[in-house]
Amino acid sequence: MTFLSPGRLWLLALLPALLAVYVLLQYRRRGYAVRFTNLALLDQVAPRRPGWRRHVAAALFLAMLTLLMIGFARPATGVKVPRDRATVMVAVDVSLSMMAKDVAPSRFDAAKAAAKKFIGDLPARFNVGVVSFAGNANLVAAPTADRQAAIASLDTLVLAKRTAIGEAVFTSLQGVRSLDGQAAQDPPPAHIVLLSDGDNTTGRSVAEAIDASRAAHIPVSTIAFGTPYGTVDIEGETTSVSVNKQTLRDLAQSTDGKAYEAADAGQLSQVYAHIGSSLGYRTEHRDVSSRFIGIALLFALAAGGTSLAWFSRLP
Template sequence: MTFLSPERLWLLTLIPLLAAAYAAMQLRRRRHTVRFTNLALLSQVAPRRPGWRRHVAAALFLSMILLMVIGFARPATGVKVPRDRATVMVAIDVSLSMMARDVNPSRFEAAKAAAKKFIRDLPARFNVGVVGFAGSANLVAAPSTDRQAAIASIDQLVMAKRTAIGEAVFTSLQAVRSFDAQASQGDPPPAHIVLLSDGDNTTGRSVPEAVDAARASHIPVSTIAFGTPYGTVDIEGETTSVSVNKETLRMLAEGTEGKPYEAADADQLSDVYANIGSSLGWKIEHRDVSARFTGLALLFALAAGGASLVWFNRLP
């Protein structure tokens, strides 16, 4: 819980002062009784009253003041609410290693299928762009709310040699900046990059450079490590081992405050995309809950008044 007007909490200092004043009055009353009363006679003519009753109404009254001060400081609690504005860049590795069939039917086909589902499931006002990368990175669909255009661009991806993960991040960042400059009207939506790859950066700018650029732009990169250690591909008649490099992708994600995921098969990949979508689709807002404390304060006030009337025939 947080407070929207925390400066008002200084009023809490009044509570120990009131408690001290009450205690001082009780001591003064006791001294006065001892000084001016015949205790032997008083014990015979005065009815016995449980001493604790005198303090119940006071305790309830102080509790009421405490709750009123807390309510006056406008307590707020965090609530998950839908975030309907965001720009998501989906960067898909189209290098030849993605032809490996250790993910059914292949790394590439499984990635395309899950990416399409992810795009369809995003909130309608999210802007989605697509980047394809192998030896270089290309923007194949600029950020927009046109889901069909983004999905069609995925179907048009063509595989090529080498892998430029760093360039994919830079191209995605540039696409976000261009979109913000043209369409955001000075209020750019939050952005996120989702990068699918089997992990080796073999050309272009380095992954550490990409990390620095993404951090400078305050845009997290979530990565999905694609494949298993046992993937192979046939290139020009030769079988080549293409194991997944999880360490590179983890460094990219954690360095940009994104999340690293692993997807060994198409079903698991769909779950990963669902998790990313839910993290983008919500934000925490603080909502004023002072009415709760005001209501409790009212109950304590009624209890204090009721106890005082029943036991002492007067209000506190």
């Protein structure tokens, strides 16, 4: 809990002083009572009855004041509010190494299937865009709430030579800035999910991509497709294409994202959980002073009721 007007809490410092005055008055009352030498008269002034009753109304009154002072400082609690402009960019590696079949049916087909499932499972409030990258990177689907358009764009992807992971990140960042008319000056909360086998062979470096992502405060989560034993046949020659998990891990960890491996069937749900926690909501503080005032009124009624019932007067 926080307070929207914390400066008003200084009023609570008056409560100890008020309590001290009350205690002092009780001692003075006792002093007045012992001045009477006539025992019958003393019994009328200070009758023998449970002494605690006279303190109940005072205690309830002090509790009421405490709650009113806290309410006056406007206490607030954090409330999660959905972010309608939240954007997820899905970048898919279409380099020739993705033809390797060490991930069934192939790295490329597995990555497309994973991307389709991931996009389909995103909440409707998220915008989603698609980037493909090989020797360069292309925005194949601009960020939109249209899931079918984003998924359909994955079926148009074609494999090509080389791998430009750095360019994929830069193109994804540009895609975020193209979301709407205010995105350039007020970028939406965003996250990049990059699916690849991990080698950056052309274009800007991964280190440059990390710097750009950090400057934009946009995390990059990566999903590595492949094993150390992948091979592809290119122009009649068999070439080893081992997955480079370290590059993807460095990219994710350096941008506050998460690094996953496609070998784990539960990876996509974990990726979404991480993204949902960072993009799905923003926290707003909402005034809850009415709760304290309402409880204070109950204490006031209790104080008045007990005082009337026991002493036939209001406190």
